[in-house]
Amino acid sequence: MESPNRRLKGCRLNGASAFATAALLLVSACGPAAAPANTAPPAAPALPSIAPPPSSLVAAGSGIVKEGFPGEAKALNGAGATFPAVLYSKWFNEYEKVTGVKVNYQSIGSGGGIKSISDATIDFGATDSPMTDEQLKAAKNGPILHIPAALGAVVPTYNIPELGGQQLRFSAGSLTGIFLGQITKWNDPKIAEDNPGMTLPNKEIVTVHRSDGSGTTYIWVDYLSSVSKEWKDKAGLGTSVNWPVGLGAKGNEGVAGEVKQNPYAIGYVELIYAIQNKLGVGLVKNKAGQYIEPNLAAVTAAAAGAAKNVAPDLRVSIVNADGDASYPISGFTWLLAYQNQNDKAKGRAITRALWWATHDAQRFNAELGYAAVPDDIVRRSEELILSITTAGGQRAFPHQLPGR
Amino acid sequence: MDLASSEATRVAQRQGPTPVIGGGTNVGDRIFHLAVLSAAQSVLVLLAALVVLLFIDAKEALGRFGLSFLTTTDWDPVFEKFGTAHFVFGTLVTSLVALVLAAPLAIGTALFLAEYAPRWLREPVAFVIELLAVIPSIIFGLWGFFVLAPIMRGYVEPFLKATVGQVPVLGELFSGPAIGKDLLTAGVVLAIMILPTVMAIAREVVRSVPDTQREGMIGLGATKWETITGAVLPYARSGLVGAVMLGFARAFGETMAVTMVIGNSSNVISASLLTPGYTMASAIANQFTEADKEIYFSAVVAVALVLLLVSVIINGLARLLVWRGAGNVATRR
Numbered sequence: 051m052e053s054p055n056r057r058l059k060g061c062r063l064n065g066a067s068a069f070a071t072a073a074l075l076l077v078s079a080c081g082p083a084a085a086p087a088n089t090a091p092p093a094a095p096a097l098p099s100i101a102p103p104p105s106s107l108v109a110a111g112s113g114i115v116k117e118g119f120p121g122e123a124k125a126l127n128g129a130g131a132t133f134p135a136v137l138y139s140k141w142f143n144e145y146e147k148v149t150g151v152k153v154n155y156q157s158i159g160s161g162g163g164i165k166s167i168s169d170a171t172i173d174f175g176a177t178d179s180p181m182t183d184e185q186l187k188a189a190k191n192g193p194i195l196h197i198p199a200a201l202g203a204v205v206p207t208y209n210i211p212e213l214g215g216q217q218l219r220f221s222a223g224s225l226t227g228i229f230l231g232q233i234t235k236w237n238d239p240k241i242a243e244d245n246p247g248m249t250l251p252n253k254e255i256v257t258v259h260r261s262d263g264s265g266t267t268y269i270w271v272d273y274l275s276s277v278s279k280e281w282k283d284k285a286g287l288g289t290s291v292n293w294p295v296g297l298g299a300k301g302n303e304g305v306a307g308e309v310k311q312n313p314y315a316i317g318y319v320e321l322i323y324a325i326q327n328k329l330g331v332g333l334v335k336n337k338a339g340q341y342i343e344p345n346l347a348a349v350t351a352a353a354a355g356a357a358k359n360v361a362p363d364l365r366v367s368i369v370n371a372d373g374d375a376s377y378p379i380s381g382f383t384w385l386l387a388y389q390n391q392n393d394k395a396k397g398r399a400i401t402r403a404l405w406w407a408t409h410d411a412q413r414f415n416a417e418l419g420y421a422a423v424p425d426d427i428v429r430r431s432e433e434l435i436l437s438i439t440t441a442g443g444q445r446a447f448p449h450q451l452p453g454r
Numbered sequence: 455m456d457l458a459s460s461e462a463t464r465v466a467q468r469q470g471p472t473p474v475i476g477g478g479t480n481v482g483d484r485i486f487h488l489a490v491l492s493a494a495q496s497v498l499v500l501l502a503a504l505v506v507l508l509f510i511d512a513k514e515a516l517g518r519f520g521l522s523f524l525t526t527t528d529w530d531p532v533f534e535k536f537g538t539a540h541f542v543f544g545t546l547v548t549s550l551v552a553l554v555l556a557a558p559l560a561i562g563t564a565l566f567l568a569e570y571a572p573r574w575l576r577e578p579v580a581f582v583i584e585l586l587a588v589i590p591s592i593i594f595g596l597w598g599f600f601v602l603a604p605i606m607r608g609y610v611e612p613f614l615k616a617t618v619g620q621v622p623v624l625g626e627l628f629s630g631p632a633i634g635k636d637l638l639t640a641g642v643v644l645a646i647m648i649l650p651t652v653m654a655i656a657r658e659v660v661r662s663v664p665d666t667q668r669e670g671m672i673g674l675g676a677t678k679w680e681t682i683t684g685a686v687l688p689y690a691r692s693g694l695v696g697a698v699m700l701g702f703a704r705a706f707g708e709t710m711a712v713t714m715v716i717g718n719s720s721n722v723i724s725a726s727l728l729t730p731g732y733t734m735a736s737a738i739a740n741q742f743t744e745a746d747k748e749i750y751f752s753a754v755v756a757v758a759l760v761l762l763l764v765s766v767i768i769n770g771l772a773r774l775l776v777w778r779g780a781g782n783v784a785t786r787r
Contacts, residue, residue, distance in 0.1 A: 158743065159743030159744050160744055161745045161751070177746075185746070259719070261713070261736075261740045262739075262740045262744065263741055263745065263746075265744075286530075287532060288532040289746065290744060291531065291532050292529060293719060297633065297718070297719055297730050298717060298719040299718065300714070300718070300740060304714070311607075312607075312633070
């Protein structure tokens with residue numbers, strides 16, 4: 051991990067520029083791209099499905115990987131996270147058309163992805179929760195790099211028949227209180243505080259969480275632990291935790307089904323899942339004190355808002371990010387690759403695929419419901435990809451870049 | 455551990471070393487002999503390999519937690535504390551509920567089909583019930599999730615709370631809020647799933663009671679009811695117990711359908727059937743994919759090992775009882 055650190059010093063962004071990017075994204079997000087959102091049925095609070103605009107910085111790196119390259123491996127094997135599996139299958143399908151390199155991706159879960167890359171039984175891994183220092187140390191072939199591939203967000207969804215179409219607002223305090231089992235009724239003053247003028251029922255809250263280990267849970271509890279010390283000490287952070295209260299259900303569909311069936315239930319689901327199924331979702335108060343409607347632009351804004359505090363290895367959490375427009379419950383999903391690629395042909399193929407994934411492929415994200423990685427982060431990913439070496443310490447990425 | 459394979463082994467054992475006609479002089483015979491021998495051996499090797507592999511992966515967790523793995527109820531991947539008492543409890547309780555509901559129904563049906571039903575009715579009814587056995591468990595799960603659970607929450611559980619729930623002691627079984635995703639609902643789904651297994655075996659057992667027994671009772675002037683309680687049931691008892699135990703074993707390992715209706719939470723062991731719970735199988739299914747730490751993975755495998763061992767024990771007991779029942783019949787005939 052030494053060399054990327056050194057390389058990255060030159061490209062650290064200041065806060066102002068990160069914020070400018072966030073603002074820019076938001077402005078354009080409110081433009082014509084947002085129009086289809088108005089067609090959502092009025093019964094469920096409308097979730098605008100906004101495609102973040104194509105960005106110029108990323109465009110600069112696009113188009114470098116546009117055809118096959120002599121001497122690169124013609125097949126790559128990857129495995130890991132299930133959350134981005136739909137996106138990856140689209141990506142790699144396109145990638146084969148562009149370069150003729152076949153990339154097999156098996157969505158076996160983040161845990162499996164980490165295990166497989168550590169044992170070096172696959173060429174690249176994928177995970178929703180960053181590898182721990184311990185896991186990194188245990189990896190067979192040396193340092194592993196985390197390359198952000200897309201962004202996910204998790205939203206609170208609830209079922210309160212009395213509310214009709216009104217959207218609830220949540221603060222960090224009310225969400226942690228509910229999931230710790232300390233807030234047990236919907237008319238609790240803590241919830242009412244965020245929702246002035248709304249009549250909340252005097253009913254018991256039923257909380258629903260994921261029963262299977264999941265990146266969705268990771269992002270959710272990452273938020274809860276970052277805003278509440280009590281949560282951190284009691285339940286902690288992981289893809290599955292020891293829940294103080296509530297029902298467990300398998301998958302996004304299980305949680306959504308459970309919430310739909312049980313009046314006065316609250317659960318959390320992947321943003322994309324909520325958009326596609328037009329679930330009623332709550333607004334969440336961010337660090338800047340704004341109640342943010344969850345959508346893709348607000349997620350990209352969060353990543354941009356967090357960019358200035360990002361560790362050079364990109365193993366970062368972006369929950370509760372700075373920025374007026376940032377949605378606070380979001381996180382990256384990463385591709386994992388070894389920094390030292392012994393096999394030259396494989397090294398070429400992997401770096402080229404990673405480069406394509408972080409640049410050209412990002413345009414597929416929005417149409418499939420994933421937020422694109424913001425430019426500042428892509429810039430850092432570039433440095434990481436360029437730091438990948440092959441036998442003899444040579445740079446594995448075969449293309450010449452101006453000035454690098 | 456499925457019926458067919460152990461049935462085959464049993465037949466093979468019973469017949470012992472088959473006297474080979476032409477005593478190995480024929481090359482084809484010898485080859486065939488070796489082929490079937492290796493087929494039989496490979497099944498045993500597979501089973502042994504399975505247990506050994508499970509044991510290797512589970513060693514870390516078993517070594518670290520020892521007996522407390524079976525006696526504590528913490529399952530905390532974040533802070534690396536693993537106890538499975540609540541999984542074992544959930545498994546036992548749901549399977550028991552299933553038995554209590556399914557056994558009378560299954561044995562009653564079996565008696566009706568074997569003793570009362572007119573000949574033309576027997577086969578069609580048995581066929582329909584046995585059809586239940588081929589429905590994939592995920593379908594029971596979906597039905598449980600979308601149909602049964604709302605009914606349990608809206609009608610059955612409030613009713614039970616209002617009636618049995620008011621009785622002291624027994625009422626403890628139905629305390630707490632009615633959620634619909636709990637041990638009771640899981641037990642009901644399991645009951646439906648094990649019904650065909652228990653019914654089919656029970657029917658065979660009842661049918662295998664020799665007619666001389668019935669004739670004896672009738673000859674003494676007994677009524678139909680007395681014949682059944684006085685001759686058929688005592689004769690078939692151990693076989694029936696075995697049938698029920700096999701149903702229990704099936705309920706024990708059922709995964710998908712249970713996972714969908716049991717609530718998958720709570721590490722509290724409480725007397726109430728209305729609490730959401732967890733079974734060993736549903737815990738494995740839920741936790742396996744994202745078990746990213748060594749110790750976590752090892753703990754999940756250890757749960758599998760515990761489940762396997764308990765299932766083998768129950769299955770073994772059941773088989774012993776069925777064999778004894780069937781053996782009695784064979785010798786008395």
